[in-house]
Amino acid sequence: MAKTVVLIELDRGQLKRPSLNAITLARQLGSDYALLILGHSLNEVASSLVSYGASTVLVADNPALAEPLADRYAWVIAEAMRKLSATTLLASSSTFSKDILPRVAALVDAPMVTDVLALEQENGETAFRRPVNAGSMLATVRLSGERRVLTVRATAFPTPAADAAPCPIEPFEFDPASLPNDTEFISREERASDRPDLGEARVVIGGGRALRDKESFDRLVGGLADSLGGAIGATRAAVDTGLAPNDYQIGQTGKVIAPDLYIALGISGAIQHLAGIKDSRIIVAINKDPDAPIFQVATYGLVADLHQVVPQLIGAIKAG
Ligand SMILES: Cc1cc2nc3c(=O)[nH]c(=O)nc-3n(C[C@H](O)[C@H](O)[C@H](O)COP(=O)(O)OP(=O)(O)OC[C@H]3O[C@@H](n4cnc5c(N)ncnc54)[C@H](O)[C@@H]3O)c2cc1C
Incomplete structure (x- = not known):
């Protein structure tokens, strides 16, 4: 069973590439990891993730997840952690993960560290380095308890190579009727632009x-x-x-x-x-x-x- 779940961010089924960098921390942690994607009609993007060394690509594919409503996503991710008996949830820091991961941390009753810059080992114990005071200082944080939720600074971890033997893709089964239903997606407003994404531009x-x-x-x-x-x-x-x-x-x-x-x-x-x-x-x-x-x-x-x-x-x- 995967001990770590790496949440991979999608935007209407398209991979957000910086979210892959959280895989690098999963590798450094040393345990098995599963990649988790949520959305609708995800076959293509799931196939693009099979060679990142995960034990499985877990796909929560349902029309009710077509838009990233934070309460629904958090519920599904928490369910996935429980079913996999996962101890660690990882995602790259972004507006998406800031919205969703604190809710997951509350649902699985786990401490959360944001913007992890590096992993440290101190006397055999794992600790995480993160910026404080707008990056003018660094803190090293150790967590107690079984479970932990972490976001990583994508710029602090290299993009992982996709050179592993392909892993299986598995649907993540859940009862859509159990999803929280308190928020409703109404519309999305965005500027059409030919320019590259700010987070990914060279x-x-x-x-x-x-x-x-x-x-x-x-x-x-x-x-x-x-x-x-x-x-x-x-x-x-x-x-x-x-x-x-x-x-x-x-x-x-x-x-x-x-x-x-x-x-x-x-x-x-x-x-x-x-x-x-x-x-x-x-x-x-x-x-x-x-x-x-x-x-x-x-x-x-x-x-x-x-x-x-x-x-x-x-x-x-x-x-x-
Ligand atoms: C809690 C908190 C969080 C914050 N978060 C952020 C954040 O995420 N991002 C952020 O950017 N700021 C943030 N700020 C605000 C930050 O402190 C600064 O106020 C802000 O970055 C200043 O923006 P600026 O450089 O555009 O403006 P100014 O500081 O006003 O600088 C304008 C500069 O333009 C130069 N200039 C003027 N005219 C010309 C000209 N004709 N040609 C060339 N140069 C010229 C001036 O010499 C000056 O250096 C935050 C502040 C707080 C308190």
Whole structure:
């Protein structure tokens, strides 16, 4: 029986690739692990998961799970943990897992640690390292009891190779009539975009308060992102002032990213923003204040007015 269940995140049946990184921690924990997916019409995505070294790919496939309603998902995941006698539930940190895993922890009466960065062994006991105070400090946490629920920082664990012998795919049987029925899915609103997903993009352009208005944000941050095939991110100040939508926010209370290239436009570099970008491979900052803290973490910095230099940069990239 699998001792660990790794919850793999899907978006309307499509795999969210950062969620695979939780498998790496499952491997480090050393016990058997099952991959669990929930949704509807999942044959294709289930087949894509068979070579990640799991003992099984467990598929909870039902029309009632077509949308990720947190109370229903939590109920099914808790059932799966009980039926497998699993002691550990793992998922990558995301809005999805933040919504669902605390509910599972309550249902199975397990302690929960979020944003695990590393596994540590202390005197034969397992402990987990996690950031506190927006990543300015690290805590090492040991859990008591049989069961545990963990989310991992996807950027702290490499993507696992899919090179194992294929494992079986098993339906997870449950009685749909037993599902909690207190919340109802009504609609989904989202922007159609050809840009890569912020959490998965190799290039991200971040915009700050200095963009001043939405037109400038779209033209300069969006224009540079499009010229480099990147995604758009924003500071909380940019979101709060209406320059960018909430799901663009990067940082302590937004998304944590680790692209190959992050370009910060008019961003001061507050600790809460840095918490979301510090694992980026190369950070480029454009800011008119030479003392802006962002320059302390930037690989390359340009002291300049972004309204002047960004259009030149876009023009130069387009000119080839
Ligand atoms: C509990 C808590 C959680 C938070 N979570 C987050 C979070 O998740 N993400 C986040 O980003 N913030 C977060 N914050 C807010 C954070 O503290 C900062 O206020 C925010 O990041 C600042 O955003 P900014 O850099 O866009 O704005 P500012 O700090 O106002 O910086 C604007 C920068 O633009 C520069 N500038 C101005 N004009 C130009 C120009 N023409 N050309 C070039 N540069 C120019 C300025 O020199 C300045 O450095 C949080 C705060 C708290 C208290």
